[in-house]
Amino acid sequence: MEALETRDHAYDGTEAGTANTIQLIAFSIGEQVYGVEITTVREIRAWNGATPLPRTREFVRGVINLRGTIVPIFDLRARFGDGLTETTKNHVVVVMSVGEKWVGVLVDAVSDILTIPRNDVHAVPEGDSMDAELLSGIVTHDEKMVGLIDLQAIVSGVSMDA
C-alpha cells in the first residue's frame, strides 16, 4: 500500500524529542492543524476505504485491514462535529497506538513534523466546547494554533448504545 514510513520524517534532520521538547506530527483538517506525539504514530497511509461498522457513531468510519489486524478508523472532522469527511484518494489515515490498541484517524493531510519545547504547551481553555473535551493542550507554531489530540478521548464513546 502507499504507506509512508514515519521514521523517514522523524530523522529528517531533526532529533527525536528530548526531555525538554516534544515532537509532533501535525496534520490538517481544513484550515485547522492538529498534532499528536510522534512516538504514538505507527504508520501513515493513504485512505483506501473502510468497511463500515453497523450501529456505531457517525465518526467511526469503519475498519481496515492493517497487515492482518483489524483497525478501526475515526473520522477526525466528524469527531469534532464538522460532519463526515468527503474522502478522496488524497486523504490520509494516521495509525496510532492508544494503550494496547491501534486506531486510525482520518485526516485531510499530514503537514509537518514539529519540535516544540514542553513549556510551550498550553492548557486548553475551559468551556463546554468539543475542543476542551478532545484536546490535551494547545501549542503555537508559525503563529498558528496546533491542537494536541487527546487520543483516549477520541476513541471513547463509539458505540451507539453508549
Next chain:
Amino acid sequence: MSDLDEFRATYFDECAELLLELEEQFAEIEDGDRSADRLNAVFRAIHSIKGGAGAFNFTRLVEFAHNFETLLDHVRDGRVEMTEDVASLCLRSNDIVADFVAAAREERELDADYGAEELARFKSICEDEDDEPMEEFDIDFTPVMVDLDGDKAETDDAAEPIALDPDELPDSFDVPPMGGEGEWRLKFTPYSQLYERANDPLLLFRELTTIGEVNIEARLTELPELTAFEAFGVYCSWDISISGKDVTEARIREVFEFVEGDCEIILTGPGEVPAFDIPDPSLSAMADAPPLVVEDDEPTPEASAPADVPAAEEEALDAGLSFADLAAELAPAKPEKPAKPEPEREPASAQAQDSSASASAKTATVQSIRVDLDKVDRVVNMVGELVITQSMLTQQMDDNLKSRYQELVRGVEVLAQTTRGLQDAVMAIRAQPVKSVFSRMPRLVRELSTKTGKSIRLEMVGEHTEIDKTIIEQLSDPLTHMIRNSADHGIEKPEKRLAAGKPEQGIIRLSAEQAGGSILITVQDDGAGINRERVLQLARDRGVVGPDQQLTDEQIDELIFAPGFSTAEALSDISGRGVGMDVVISNIKKIGGSVHVRSWPGNGTRMQLRLPLTLAVLDVMLVQVSDSPYVIPLSSIVETLQSRRADFGVTPSGRRVLQVRGEYVQVVDLATRFELPTSADEEERFVVLCEADGDSKVAVVVDDIIGQQQVVIKSLEENFERIEGIAGGTILGDGSVALIVDVQGVRHTTEQKSAA
C-alpha cells in the same frame, strides 16, 4: 514464573501424559492383556510420577504411588498373581493416583482417608514380602555448601555431581566385602544424561541394598581441580560388590532398568574374571564420548565404532586394553547380556534388547516438544495472512500480465501450492488425537457402572483421529454428558437386559472418524432407546411442542436437546435422557458443530457430533448488505431462499415471521438491524435460514449472496470493541474487511429491542 513453578508446570504436564499412558495400558490390562510389557510400562509411569512427586514434596501422592508400585513390582516378578481382583484394584488405584495428582496440581487436600482402603489392600497383598521402608524413597535435595577456599579433600565431597547430603552417602556401606561365592561385582559409571533425567545413583544404591549385602566404593580419581570443575560434569563412578544368596543378575539389572542406556554397567558374576582393571583414561573417554553410548534402539554397526573413538580411547587401545577385548572376554561367560557400551552389538544381543528396543520405539512415536499454544497461533495467523496475500496476488493477474510474464505466473502458482501446503502443515500442528479426551471416559464409565449397578463396557474406536486442540478442549464436557446419559438412562439394569434377551453387559461405543471436512464423534449405546411417547408427552406438557403439532420420530428424538426440557428431575424418572443435554448442544454449537440423535426403541440410541476440523479457518457464506460484505458461518446455515419465494407473514404484534415447512421463524433484516440503507429490490433479496441456539431458527434477510469461502477469524475487540450482532471480522481476498454475523446475537438484540 519462578524456576520452581516452571518445574512444577512441567511435572504436571508430564503427569498428564503419563496418566494418559496409564489409562491406555490399563484399558488393555482390563481386556485381559497381562503381558510383562504392559506391567513394565505401568510400573515405569507410576515410578516417574512418584519420583517427581517426591521432589515437590507431595507426600501423600508419593506414599500411595510407592505402595502401588510395590504391588506392581510384586506382580511383575510373579510374587503376586494378577487376579481379576488385583487387576481391578490396580484400575481403581490408577484413578486414585490421578486424583492425587489433580489435587496436588490444584493445591488442595483430599480427604484424609482417601485411598486408605486401597493402601491397606496393597499392604495386605504384599505383606509376606519385605516391605521397603518409605524413607528410602524420600528424595532429599539438600544442597551442599562448597567452600571455595577449601582444600582438595573438601572439594571431593562437594564434587558430587548432584547435591546429596554427604551424611547420607557414606563412601562405602559398612559391610565387609565378601569375596568368592555369591559375590557380584558391578562397575557403575553414570553418563551425564542419567543426571539430566533426574535419576539419582543414591536411590539405585539403596535399591541394591534390598537385594543383598552391598559394598560401594566411589571412584573419585577423575575429579578435576576445582577451577576445572564443570557444574554439570560427571566425574564420579562406583565400584559395587553385592553378595547374598538371593542375588541374581536379573535382580541387579532390574535395579538399573530405568537408567539403562544412561550409564555404563559392567557386571561380573561370582567366579568370573573381574573386569575392573580398566585404566582411567579410557574410562573417562567412555564417559565423555557420547558416540560410544550405544542406544538400545539403534545398534551401532561394528565398522563405524572405531571411527567414533576419541583420542583417549585410542590411547587405551594402544595400551592393549580395549572394550572390544574386554567384551570378548566377557562374552563367553554372559553372551546373552553383554556389557553395555561394547561396540560389538550383534544380532545375539539384539534379541536380548528386543523388549527395550520396542519400548524405546514406542517412546519415539510420542516424542514431542512443548510449545506455547500462543506461539502456534501466531504462526497460524501469519499463514492465514500469507494465504490471503497469495490469493490477492493471483486475483491481480490479468490476462495481459499472464501472457507477458509467464515466469511470474508460474512462480505465483508454485507460491499458491506452497502456501496451501504450509497452511495444512500448520493446522496439523494444532491438531491432536481425540485420545486425550477419550482416555478420560473409561474411568467415567467405571464409576458410572459402580454407581448405577449396571454392567457397562466402553468400546472406543478411532482415538487417533486428529482434531484441532481448541475443539478437543471443548469436547470433554459434552462427551461426559453424553456418556453419562447413555449409562444413566440408555443402558438398562442387568435383569431388564436379560429379560429383553440382551447380554447382561451393556455396551457404550465411543468412536471418532473423519468425514470430509468434519469429524464425526459418535456415542452409541445398546440400551432401551428413547421412549418417544413419554418425551413427546412431556414436550406437550411443557409447551415445547404445540398440542396439534405432529412430529416425526427423528424430531421427537431431537427434542431431548431442547432447552428447558432437559432438567434432570424432568427426565431421570422416565426412560429418556436429559442431564444437561442442552449444555451439549450449546457447547457444540459454540465450536461450530452440530449434534444429531437417532434412537431405535429397544435397541439403543446413537448421538453424533459433527465437528469442524479446525477453528482457525471458518467456512462461511459471503453476503452483501448495503454494499458492505458480511459473512455468515456455514455451519449455522440451514438453507437459503429467494425473498420472492419466501412465505412471509406478520404476527399480530407486527413482527415479521417466515413460514417454512409449517414452522414460524423470526425474521431479522440485517439492513434494518444494522441500520444501513439498502437500495436492493425487496423481491431480489435473499433469506438465509440459520440455526441459532437451542435448535431454534432465525431467518436473516440480506441484499445478495456472493458465494462461499474459507476465512480466518479476526478479533474486532483487539483494537476496537464488541459490537452487538457481530462475532468478529475477517479479511477477504482483496484485502478488505468483512464482518462475521453473530446469528444468535442479531436475534437476541432484536428481541431486546422489541421488548423495550
